[in-house]
Amino acid sequence: MKNINKIISQDIDQLNLLHSYQDACSNEKFRKYVEKLPIEEEVLIKYTSSLEDAYQEYENCKKCKSLACCKNKIEGYCYTPKKDKKIINFSYIACKWNQIAMQENAYKENLELFDMPIEIKEASLKNVYTDDKSRIPIIKYFKEFINKYQAKENPKGLYLTGSFGSGKTYLIAALLNEMAKKNTQCALVYYPEFLRNLKSSFQTDYKEKFDFIKKTPILLLDDIGAENESNWSRDEVLGPILQYRMQNHLATFFTSNLTLEELETSLATTASGVDKVKARRIIERIKQLTTTMELIAKNRRN
Numbered sequence: 001m002k003n004i005n006k007i008i009s010q011d012i013d014q015l016n017l018l019h020s021y022q023d024a025c026s027n028e029k030f031r032k033y034v035e036k037l038p039i040e041e042e043v044l045i046k047y048t049s050s051l052e053d054a055y056q057e058y059e060n061c062k063k064c065k066s067l068a069c070c071k072n073k074i075e076g077y078c079y080t081p082k083k084d085k086k087i088i089n090f091s092y093i094a095c096k097w098n099q100i101a102m103q104e105n106a107y108k109e110n111l112e113l114f115d116m117p118i119e120i121k122e123a124s125l126k127n128v129y130t131d132d133k134s135r136i137p138i139i140k141y142f143k144e145f146i147n148k149y150q151a152k153e154n155p156k157g158l159y160l161t162g163s164f165g166s167g168k169t170y171l172i173a174a175l176l177n178e179m180a181k182k183n184t185q186c187a188l189v190y191y192p193e194f195l196r197n198l199k200s201s202f203q204t205d206y207k208e209k210f211d212f213i214k215k216t217p218i219l220l221l222d223d224i225g226a227e228n229e230s231n232w233s234r235d236e237v238l239g240p241i242l243q244y245r246m247q248n249h250l251a252t253f254f255t256s257n258l259t260l261e262e263l264e265t266s267l268a269t270t271a272s273g274v275d276k277v278k279a280r281r282i283i284e285r286i287k288q289l290t291t292t293m294e295l296i297a298k299n300r301r302n
């Protein structure tokens with residue numbers, strides 16, 4: 001008797017499932033949607049409610065024009081059924097707009113920022129101001145750099161000096177983003193903060209950070225000369241980093257409000273005294289690694 005009751009109740013459950021499935025299929029579009037799925041009806045009928053959700057998201061996607069217009073529960077994803085033996089698994093699959101966006105943003109994985117604003121990853125050569133002539137030789141240099149880099153000719157980086165807010169950081173970041181799009185790893189380092197950070201990581205990941213900066217294929221040391229000079233930062237950090245990069249022909253860029261002469265004076269004077277020879281040695285390495293250019297333009301900062 002127990003078994004008969006069980007069988008009857010199973011049949012009633014089956015019947016209820018079938019009814020709600022048939023009800024849902026009275027919507028012509030839903031019916032067409034489920035018919036197209038490579039799943040048998042006997043499996044489909046167990047998932048009517050989830051299939052209706054998936055159908056709704058599928059319909060939203062059909063009409064959708066961009067990620068910003070997404071009407072689905074999770075932006076950029078479509079709730080989608082997939083048969084797995086005798087059951088259906090539902091998962092969120094990236095929509096076409098999301099896939100395009102992911103491809104367009106993939107280059108950002110090649111960019112490592114140290115204390116730089118995240119928006120710097122959006123800087124692009126296409127958007128560089130050309131309303132005055134001061135950027136033209138720099139852009140020309142960039143084009144040569146890109147060609148030579150791709151031809152594995154180890155082009156020199158730039159020491160870009162110039163007035164505050166003229167767009168030095170933006171320009172070099174735009175080039176490095178372009179290189180990241182060509183699948184080269186780049187690091188953009190706000191140098192004064194990086195030094196402070198490095199100093200406080202003696203007990204932790206000092207070596208990791210130091211080695212990363214030393215070895216990254218393309219490096220920007222942003223705002224060099226704005227840091228508080230010490231013998232340590234000059235002789236134990238900057239010196240060895242530049243030495244390694246010089247020996248290994250790794251492209252290195254600098255931006256600074258100081259000219260190389262001014263940087264030399266700044267590097268010579270630390271709290272421990274004046275050491276012109278050590279400062280000179282650093283400047284020689286920078287000269288080996290870079291071509292110097294100047295950007296004098298109006299201050300773009302608000």
Ligand code: ADP
Binds near residue numbers: 127164
């Ligand atoms: P610098 O490094 O010379 O002090 P920045 O590169 O920081 O100057 O530029 C100053 C401001 O102007 C920043 O907010 C930067 O994002 C903006 N900026 C500079 N060049 C451009 C550009 N071509 N397009 C958009 N914004 C720019």
Ligand code: MG
Binds near residue numbers: 222223
């Ligand atoms: Mg800057």
